[in-house]
Amino acid sequence: MKQNDLIKKIKNFLTKKRLFHTLNVVKISLYLAEKYKVNPKKVFWAAILHDIAKDIKISQQKKILKNLNDNELKEIPLIWHGFTGAIIAKKIFKITDENILNAIKYHSTGNLKMRNIEKIVFVADYIEPGRKYLSSVKIRKKLKMKMELNELVLLVLEEKIKYLIKLKKNIFKNSIDLWNNLSFKTAYK
Ligand SMILES: [Fe+2]
Numbered sequence: 001m002k003q004n005d006l007i008k009k010i011k012n013f014l015t016k017k018r019l020f021h022t023l024n025v026v027k028i029s030l031y032l033a034e035k036y037k038v039n040p041k042k043v044f045w046a047a048i049l050h051d052i053a054k055d056i057k058i059s060q061q062k063k064i065l066k067n068l069n070d071n072e073l074k075e076i077p078l079i080w081h082g083f084t085g086a087i088i089a090k091k092i093f094k095i096t097d098e099n100i101l102n103a104i105k106y107h108s109t110g111n112l113k114m115r116n117i118e119k120i121v122f123v124a125d126y127i128e129p130g131r132k133y134l135s136s137v138k139i140r141k142k143l144k145m146k147m148e149l150n151e152l153v154l155l156v157l158e159e160k161i162k163y164l165i166k167l168k169k170n171i172f173k174n175s176i177d178l179w180n181n182l183s184f185k186t187a188y189k
């Protein structure tokens with residue numbers, strides 16, 4: 001698909017503001033893909049489609065996510081758009097690569113066995129230049145520093161978890177699993 005056609009197709013799903021955010025995420029993701037030597041084509045698809053379901057109403061998403069049998073997921077509608085997005089990416093954009101689909105699915109929560117493509121979109125979504133909050137700016141400033149991708153993931157995850165605790169919101173189990181796994185690896189390597 002040509003880039004122009006793709007943007008046109010994506011515009012059917014996203015508001016102007018969301019498209020702007022998405023293109024920023026693509027930009028940062030491709031930067032990270034080069035820095036950490038990850039397949040840029042796959043990273044591009046994951047980044048451009050990561051929020052494809054974000055502007056779909058929650059009631060509509062509930063219908064798309066027919067098998068909402070995961071009790072924890074059921075309680076956190078804010079993260080549904082990743083799961084709905086993976087379904088749309090598969091059905092409408094014909095994405096079959098599991099790594100790309102998982103990157104879309106877990107872009108806001110993280111996941112225990114994340115591949116590098118997933119890590120990149122997870123980080124880029126949080127630090128793209130349209131994000132003006134302090135925690136995001138702080139991590140964005142480290143972008144050019146020499147550091148492992150896991151350290152970047154950990155920094156983003158830490159801010160996300162702190163924020164959820166502050167608001168007394170549920171933390172998805174996959175985020176906690178990722179935290180336990182990465183913090184151990186990074187601290188004792
Ligand atoms: Fe999102």
Ligand SMILES: [Fe+2]
Nearest residue numbers: 021050051125
């Ligand atoms: Fe996003």
